[in-house]
Amino acid sequence: MAHQRSKRLLAGVAVLALPLALAACGGDSGGGDDQATSGATTFTIWDYENDDSAMGQAWAKAIEIFETEHPDVKVVTEDQTFEQIQKNAKIFLTGDDVPDIMEYNKGNATAGQLASQGLITSLTDVATERGWDTTLPASIQTTAKYDEQGLMGSGDWYGVPNYGEFVGVYYNQDAFDQLGIAVPTTFEEFEASLKAFKDAGITPLATAGAEYPMGQLWYELVLHYGDRQLVDDYQLFANDVDFQGDAFTQATNKLDEWIKAGYIASDSAALTAEDMGVSFIGGTYPMMVSGSWWFGRLVEEVPFTWGQFLFPGNDLHPGSSGNLWVVPENAKAKDLAYDFIDITLRPEVQEVLGQAGGLPVAGDSSTITDEKTRELTENFENILGDDGLAYYPDWPVPGFYDVIVSELQSLINQSKSPTEVLDGLSTAYFEGKTDLTEG
Known part of the structure; x- marks a missing residue:
């Protein structure tokens, strides 16, 4: 079925009560729990990629596959801007009206802060169960992990990148x-x-x-x-x-x-x-x-x-890796979020990224038909092969x-x-x- 795409403006979320942020800090970080994940009929995605970009095309392919495998679930994608999410994430994620999965920037000052404040879900157990910890090269995994202080490079998985x-x-x-x-x-x-x-x-x-x-x-x-x-x-x-x-x-x-x-x-x-x-x-x-x-x-x-x-x-x-898929701690359909992340790492989605010059992290440059795009991807693969991302x-x-x-x-x-x-x-x-x- 066709999914719904809408535009949500977050500029007004700053009026929410700031003390709400404290309520999130003690949240469950297990990532593999079943609470509020089974039986969901709606799956909400927030991203800030242009539909025509390599990432936008790949996400569309991932949604197509997701809908085929989850025919009873309605997919709702809401366009944000990088600035909206960057400015307001710490406030809107304390509420109940949160997406099930969200694109977010990597690093100490961004994903690390959300992780340290208990606003996004630990994905460590899921990463092991689903094999993400072996699919992604070591230097790509660095941007996915944050310690208790929110410092990048060690600790739990809090996001999953799928392009570079x-x-x-x-x-x-x-x-x-x-x-x-x-x-x-x-x-x-x-x-x-x-x-x-x-x-x-x-x-x-x-x-x-x-x-x-x-x-x-x-x-x-x-x-x-x-x-x-x-x-x-x-x-x-x-x-x-x-x-x-x-x-x-x-x-x-x-x-x-x-x-x-x-x-x-x-x-x-x-x-x-x-x-x-x-x-x-x-x-x-x-x-x-x-x-x-x-x-x-x-x-x-x-x-x-x-x-x-x-x-x-x-x-x-x-x-580095590209932006991360993160799962809000208050998300209502976490199991669907894990399924979606898994789909974005599949060869057919990674190939869409590669053909459009999006630098897949689990793709195969030999399938890319355009010579310049293949050269770009081969350069990236050479860096990954040498653990060369700095x-x-x-x-x-x-x-x-x-x-x-x-x-x-x-x-x-x-x-x-x-x-x-x-x-x-x-x-x-x-x-x-x-x-x-x-x-």
Whole structure:
């Protein structure tokens, strides 16, 4: 049967009584109980994906399968926006009018907070029963687990991702061919290509200092000089991080060197991610270091021959799972939610993701017919195979995104030295870490 899709506005939920949040903290976190799950005739899904996106298409396939297997259940999907759910989740999840399953962002400041406050259901037992703990690669599982403090990477499962994302290098093949520059496969060749373009009067790297791209370029360099232990220390607080240590110092010095050499435009401190993308699409810059989320747009808009490669010389790359499916603690049909999650990991749904460039986490790139989409997915599979996802530089503590943007803008403008930038990052990082772990 056709499912119902509607739009619910959550802007007014803030008028709910805030003390309700306290009532959720002692909730059952078993995840496998039968209370309020059997005999449900309605199953409600909240998500914020566009229907035409890879995820939207995959969810539609999952719903189709779900309806076939649960003919007596009415599926209701309610469109939200990322901002609505991000702002209001902690309030609306304390009530009884909650979805049975919900798309939510991963990380300490998002899913971790809901988990620590008892607002979403522990899925650990279900993950074992259904085999999700063996289906999903280790670095994907990291974003699904949160401890009692809501810190990512250990503890119980509180969400399940079924697609991924990563940062790599997009390049203008025509520009490379025009100057006879080979597409780089090593870090040394990458730097040589930067110099060759600059020597020809072309600024090689499209980036943006006013938003996330510059921070991700910096983090690529940190990962180039670092290792998995550094990622665990930085992202998961396994050990203290030394921002004046080798990896952070070498990376920040190298970025400073590239800025001084003119590999990055002097006005990029004020540019947004959209500015960066438009300039690459327009052919102004021959390379852009950014995420797989640009892929679909580049396919549609780029007028030249282009390609993609992983950041040369790196075993680790910025990236993660996509958003999580979480099950509210007050959901009335948890068993149906578990069935739906299971369906999203099946080959036929993962294949829909793959064909549309959605980076399936349990798919097979060999089934993808489009060459560029298959290349994108193979790059992601190579990262997963090497346990190479290293998450994003702003993830460790709330508010760190703005600090990274500001400090790297200062580096672009040459108003701060690399040492001063690292001091600024270190101060904010450790203050945020203290708030999370001791607050």
